[in-house]
Amino acid sequence: MSNETDTQTDAAAPRPGMSRGQAAAWVAALAVGAALVLVLLSSGSDPAPEAGMSAADAPMVEAPEAAAAPVEAAGPTAEEVYSEAGGALDAGMAAPLDYTLADMDGVDVSLASFRGKVILLNFWATWCGPCKAEIPDLIDLQAKYPDDLVVLGISVDDTPEQMRPYAEAYGINYPVLVGNGRDDFKDAYGPLWGIPVSVIVDREGTVHVRHAGLGTFDEFEQEILPLL
Numbered sequence: 001m002s003n004e005t006d007t008q009t010d011a012a013a014p015r016p017g018m019s020r021g022q023a024a025a026w027v028a029a030l031a032v033g034a035a036l037v038l039v040l041l042s043s044g045s046d047p048a049p050e051a052g053m054s055a056a057d058a059p060m061v062e063a064p065e066a067a068a069a070p071v072e073a074a075g076p077t078a079e080e081v082y083s084e085a086g087g088a089l090d091a092g093m094a095a096p097l098d099y100t101l102a103d104m105d106g107v108d109v110s111l112a113s114f115r116g117k118v119i120l121l122n123f124w125a126t127w128c129g130p131c132k133a134e135i136p137d138l139i140d141l142q143a144k145y146p147d148d149l150v151v152l153g154i155s156v157d158d159t160p161e162q163m164r165p166y167a168e169a170y171g172i173n174y175p176v177l178v179g180n181g182r183d184d185f186k187d188a189y190g191p192l193w194g195i196p197v198s199v200i201v202d203r204e205g206t207v208h209v210r211h212a213g214l215g216t217f218d219e220f221e222q223e224i225l226p227l228l
Contacts, residue, residue, distance in 0.1 A: 089189055091209055095119070095201040096188040101154070101177040104163040109175055111152070118227045119201040120151045120220065123179070123192055126158050126166045130214040131196045135170050137217035141224070142174045148228045154179040156186060156195060202227045 089095075097111040097119075111119070122138055124131035135153075142151045151174035155163050160178060167176050179186055186192055189199055198211040200223055209223050 088191055089199070089207060089210065091207050093207050095199070095205050095207050097201070097205055099185050099188070101179070101182060101185060102160075104155075104160045104167060104176050104178060106160070109152075109177055114150050114152075115205055116203055118145075118149045118203060118224055120149065120224070121189065121199045121201070122151060122153050123156055123186070123189070123195050123197045123199075124153055125156050125195060126162050128195050132170075133214060134196055134198075135172065137215070137220065139171065139173055140217055141220055144221075145224070145228065149224060150174065152177060154185075156180070156192065200224060200227070 097115065100108050100110045103109050120138070120141070122131075122134065124134070138151050138153070141149060153172065153174060153176040155176065156179045158166075158178075158180060163176055163178070189197075194212065196211075196214060198215055198220070200208045200210070200220070202208045208227060211219070
């Protein structure tokens with residue numbers, strides 16, 4: 001054997017002058033060290049890339065996919081509910097204008113008499129906060145387009161006695177009609193599951209658009225201008 005082999009053998013052998021017990025301890029320590037080396041080599045660490053393989057080519061260990069968080073489905077908008085409801089009045093449909101309603105002074109008003117104008121029907125009530133917020137804008141619209149537009153305010157459940165002082169206080173400049181007791185008319189323009197609701201009808205009597213909820217002067221004007 002070469003000198004190198006002899007040196008390695010000497011390093012692993014018990015030293016001269018050791019007792020038998022010391023020699024046994026020496027051998028046991030070497031065995032424990034070898035066992036530790038084997039454990040480390042067989043640990044569950046990621047495998048290293050094979051020779052000649054780049055780090056990018058090494059096999060990837062995919063992490064377990066996280067459980068997807070439940071996604072709550074958004075509820076339908078008011079307009080979607082209207083359009084999906086059976087028999088609901090919607091854009092592109094003929095507006096039911098063959099109705100006559102009394103105004104707050106007891107005068108009969110025929111909706112058909114307004115054919116040829118753009119009609120904005122606004123369903124409201126004196127107790128409705130958003131309805132109150134809309135009225136000044138509706139007054140301004142009627143004042144700005146007196147020849148081409150007619151705003152009709154239809155109170156859904158007020159009496160004429162409730163409507164008259166309210167209309168005077170706000171200075172309403174358009175016809176205010178009584179919808180109380182006229183379920184036939186409200187159903188024709190419904191469903192009315194809340195107010196305010198506004199329906200814009202073009203000069204030919206076709207529903208152009210309907211609003212569920214508060215509308216503003218700018219919103220109404222943008223929808224009316226193409227129809228004038």
